[in-house]
Amino acid sequence: MITGQNYIGNKHSAKGNKTYKTFNPQLNIENKTLFTEATAQEIDEAVQLASEAFKTFRYFSGKKKASFLNAIADEILALEDELIKTYCMESGLPEGRAKGERGRTVFQLRSFADFVNEGSWVEASIDTAQQDREPLPKPDLRKLLIPIGPVVVFGASNFPLAYSTAGGDTAAALAAGCPVIVKSHPMHAGTGELVASAIIKAAEKTGMPNGVFSNLNSSGIQVGTQLVQHPGV
Numbered sequence: 001m002i003t004g005q006n007y008i009g010n011k012h013s014a015k016g017n018k019t020y021k022t023f024n025p026q027l028n029i030e031n032k033t034l035f036t037e038a039t040a041q042e043i044d045e046a047v048q049l050a051s052e053a054f055k056t057f058r059y060f061s062g063k064k065k066a067s068f069l070n071a072i073a074d075e076i077l078a079l080e081d082e083l084i085k086t087y088c089m090e091s092g093l094p095e096g097r098a099k100g101e102r103g104r105t106v107f108q109l110r111s112f113a114d115f116v117n118e119g120s121w122v123e124a125s126i127d128t129a130q131q132d133r134e135p136l137p138k139p140d141l142r143k144l145l146i147p148i149g150p151v152v153v154f155g156a157s158n159f160p161l162a163y164s165t166a167g168g169d170t171a172a173a174l175a176a177g178c179p180v181i182v183k184s185h186p187m188h189a190g191t192g193e194l195v196a197s198a199i200i201k202a203a204e205k206t207g208m209p210n211g212v213f214s215n216l217n218s219s220g221i222q223v224g225t226q227l228v229q230h231p232g233v
């Protein structure tokens with residue numbers, strides 16, 4: 001069900017007084033749901049939760065993160081016709097395009113799940129020391145890729161699923177061990193909220209920390225500006 005509220009971690013939140021609606025280009029009318037813009041306080045709360053989640057999420061095994069990503073894919077499919085109808089209503093795109101993009105989104109999530117479970121993405125290398133090397137001893141050098149912390153993802157206007165709430169950017173960040181805060185695109189905020197609900201359900205089912213994902217509404221640039229300038233991301 002679409003509420004028009006933000007997701008601050010696992011909970012709905014609507015503390016602001018500024019609202020907006022999506023538009024149905026097929027009927028040339030506004031859709032009924034009012035979406036509440038995220039406030040500065042809600043942005044801070046989302047970032048704080050993400051920072052706390054990162055303390056544990058960054059150390060989760062590839063297997064555990066893979067189960068999360070696969071669960072997201074499962075929950076997106078479980079939305080069935082509600083997701084497809086909302087996608088078409090907000091984008092004006094045909095049903096075939098919606099189902100195709102849903103399939104692509106699920107494929108991306110499962111591909112990242114397989115990749116992170118396999119483990120080679122960290123590119124671990126060990127260059128052992130040579131104490132007797134001349135003219136100077138060679139130190140022991142070890143390297144691997146690590147998660148960097150909370151990441152902000154901006155939804156794309158032309159791909160409501162594959163390049164938005166649970167698109168490739170989100171899948172990659174979660175696979176790496178980085179919590180995600182999505183700035184939902186105002187043209188398909190309902191589609192975004194449905195997908196966000198799928199991510200939250202998957203997070204709860206697989207034991208992810210609260211704050212591993214948040215979804216913030218905004219019809220302008222203010223929320224996005226505050227997010228990219230926030231010291232916590």
